[in-house]
Amino acid sequence: xxxxxxxxxxxxxxxxxxxxxxxxxxxxxxxxxxxxxxxxxxxxxxxxxxxxxxxxxxxxxxxxxxxxxxxxxxxxxxxxxxxxxxxxxxxxxxxxxxxxxxxxxxxxxxxxxxxxxxxxxxxxxxxxxxxxxxxxxxxxxxxxxxxxxxxxxxxxxxxxxxxxxxxxxxxxxxxxxxxxxxxxxxxxxxxxxxxxxxxxxxxxxxxxxxxxxxxxxxxxxxxxxxxxxxxxxxxxxxxxxxxxxxxxxxxxxxxxxxxxxxxxxxxxxxxxxxxxxxxxxxxxxxxxxxxxxxxxxxxxxxxxxxxxxxxxxxxxxxxxxxxxxxxxxxxxxxxxxxxxxxxxxxxxxxxxxxxx
Amino acid sequence: xxxxxxxxxxxxxxxxxxxxxxxxxxxxxxxxxxxxxxxxxxxxxxxxxxxxxxxxxxxxxxxxxxxxxxxxxxxxxxxxxxxxxxxxxxxxxxxxxxxxxxxxxxxxxxxxxxxxxxxxxxxxxxxxxxxxxxxxxxxxxxxxxxxxxxxxxxxxxxxxxxxxxxxxxxxxxxxxxxxxxxxxxxxxxxxxxxxxxxxxxxxxxxxxxxxxxxxxxxxxxxxxxxxxxxxxxxxxxxxxxxx
Numbered sequence: 001x002x003x004x005x006x007x008x009x010x011x012x013x014x015x016x017x018x019x020x021x022x023x024x025x026x027x028x029x030x031x032x033x034x035x036x037x038x039x040x041x042x043x044x045x046x047x048x049x050x051x052x053x054x055x056x057x058x059x060x061x062x063x064x065x066x067x068x069x070x071x072x073x074x075x076x077x078x079x080x081x082x083x084x085x086x087x088x089x090x091x092x093x094x095x096x097x098x099x100x101x102x103x104x105x106x107x108x109x110x111x112x113x114x115x116x117x118x119x120x121x122x123x124x125x126x127x128x129x130x131x132x133x134x135x136x137x138x139x140x141x142x143x144x145x146x147x148x149x150x151x152x153x154x155x156x157x158x159x160x161x162x163x164x165x166x167x168x169x170x171x172x173x174x175x176x177x178x179x180x181x182x183x184x185x186x187x188x189x190x191x192x193x194x195x196x197x198x199x200x201x202x203x204x205x206x207x208x209x210x211x212x213x214x215x216x217x218x219x220x221x222x223x224x225x226x227x228x229x230x231x232x233x234x235x236x237x238x239x240x241x242x243x244x245x246x247x248x249x250x251x252x253x254x255x256x257x258x259x260x261x262x263x264x265x266x267x268x269x270x271x272x273x274x275x276x277x278x279x280x281x282x283x284x285x286x287x288x289x290x291x292x293x294x295x296x297x298x299x300x301x302x303x304x305x306x307x308x309x310x311x312x313x314x315x316x317x318x319x320x321x322x323x324x325x326x327x328x329x330x331x332x333x334x335x336x337x338x339x340x341x342x343x344x345x346x347x348x349x350x351x352x353x354x355x356x
Numbered sequence: 357x358x359x360x361x362x363x364x365x366x367x368x369x370x371x372x373x374x375x376x377x378x379x380x381x382x383x384x385x386x387x388x389x390x391x392x393x394x395x396x397x398x399x400x401x402x403x404x405x406x407x408x409x410x411x412x413x414x415x416x417x418x419x420x421x422x423x424x425x426x427x428x429x430x431x432x433x434x435x436x437x438x439x440x441x442x443x444x445x446x447x448x449x450x451x452x453x454x455x456x457x458x459x460x461x462x463x464x465x466x467x468x469x470x471x472x473x474x475x476x477x478x479x480x481x482x483x484x485x486x487x488x489x490x491x492x493x494x495x496x497x498x499x500x501x502x503x504x505x506x507x508x509x510x511x512x513x514x515x516x517x518x519x520x521x522x523x524x525x526x527x528x529x530x531x532x533x534x535x536x537x538x539x540x541x542x543x544x545x546x547x548x549x550x551x552x553x554x555x556x557x558x559x560x561x562x563x564x565x566x567x568x569x570x571x572x573x574x575x576x577x578x579x580x581x582x583x584x585x586x587x588x589x590x591x592x593x594x595x596x597x598x599x
Binding site for chain 2: 010011016045216219220222226227229230231232233234235236237330335
């Protein structure tokens with residue numbers, strides 16, 4: 001182990017990951033992707049005319065799923081299985097609903113406030129439960145969802161609407177100009193505006209994911225995930241890092257919940273705190289490839305597309321086929337879509353090398 | 357020479373079992389200090405108490421004058437305590453360099469990215485792991501894993517380095533290299549505390565030796581002193597020579 005003459009000298013630059021280069025590449029991709037999102041509504045309209053309204057709805061759902069998946073993956077990177085994403089989604093939705101119903105608040109205040117309320121709830125829950133390991137944390141978060149739902153249901157009906165829920169005002173009311181536009185264009189404009197809002201949130205979620213991936217937080221998160229004790233002995237503060245991932249993730253989901261409340265026009269406890277939301281939040285990144293930015297993104301697009309196709313061709317019972325597709329893909333692609341692409345490109349590379 | 361590590365009346369019990377009892381010792385600055393003793397004597401428990409994986413039932417641990425007995429492991433690391441594990445535990449999914457970088461980035465507070473890179477590179481070079489920096493840790497052999505274990509600990513810039521049986525499982529020639537490495541680390545001003553079963557290594561390396569048995573201090577002194585102590589011979593050396 002002594003320094004021998006043949007040992008090559010290691011430079012600091014050889015060890016530090018090419019973070020800056022990687023980061024600027026990721027930022028350029030994000031910018032291109034944001035540009036595509038910006039032109040998507042116009043493009044859809046030019047291509048499909050009236051049908052673009054429903055394509056935009058599909059687009060909104062896909063973007064919402066991507067936001068949910070990306071934010072859940074942030075928590076997963078620290079080795080925690082959160083089953084509370086429905087709680088934060090619902091908290092965001094109810095924040096804006098209760099705010100508009102009970103106070104003379106500006107229409108848009110609920111969006112940032114929804115994120116803040118969800119983040120604060122996550123801070124409280126995380127401070128108490130992130131010391132728990134693995135399955136115990138997961139159970140605590142699942143229980144938390146039920147508790148928040150019960151509390152919202154039991155609030156006085158005048159405040160939170162009880163089990164019947166609350167109506168939420170839409171964020172956009174495009175006005176119909178007879179003679180200058182057609183009826184469907186109202187729906188198109190409405191969807192277009194929502195699409196831009198959702199896309200904006202998605203870009204934020206992508207940026208957060210990329211920045212975590214290209215900073216020393218990645219080191220800390222991965223170390224904690226793979227061996228928390230050793231990480232701690234090497235100077236990483238496990239509780240603080242886990243809490244950081246959890247709070248950021250939950251705040252993003254809170255904003256998403258608030259957006260959805262406005263778009264859908266109402267919130268009810270069964271919908272806002274549906275276990276379904278939590279299931280989607282974890283299935284999508286697993287399907288796409290955990291601990292990556294591209295995996296959850298790809299999976300959200302892919303799964304939304306499959307779901308829509310199945311819904312149109314099968315109507316009843318499409319969920320059974322959809323479920324089967326999920327189970328089979330996860331069984332055969334343990335590292336998700338990202339792992340599948342890696343395998344294909346590696347094989348091609350290897351074949352390329354074999355040729356003289 | 358002042359004491360880098362001052363342990364006073366340290367106790368740790370697991371239920372009814374007293375794993376460490378009334379243990380007191382000082383490790384001086386720049387010293388190589390060995391803890392030996394039969395299996396189950398409480399050596400690894402002591403090291404876990406020092407690095408913070410276990411919290412003592414009672415007693416005091418001072419690192420360069422600062423009380424650390426109740427601090428979590430990462431705080432102790434920030435204060436200058438490094439640790440290499442007996443059972444090597446590299447982070448999977450990472451390369452050798454990424455493993456070492458974790459220690460360099462978080463071992464001390466306020467280390468810049470460039471400085472962390474420098475520290476990691478230095479730790480890799482010292483442990484002759486430079487050529488393997490991009491190797492996934494799954495592909496390392498035992499000696500390389502042990503070197504990585506030490507490299508990671510060194511990257512945290514420790515003032516006191518705890519080594520838990522780093523020689524175990526190494527061939528004699530490899531152990532000799534490891535001994536040289538530990539010595540060179542000390543020569544750079546790092547205080548070393550190590551647990552070891554291989555007696556020639558203890559003889560070659562240790563300035564002073566603490567012999568433990570049943571969680572207690574049996575004797576402390578130079579290698580020659582403790583091996584001449586009848587209590588030690590009875591409890592430990594006599595037994596191991598019969599093996």
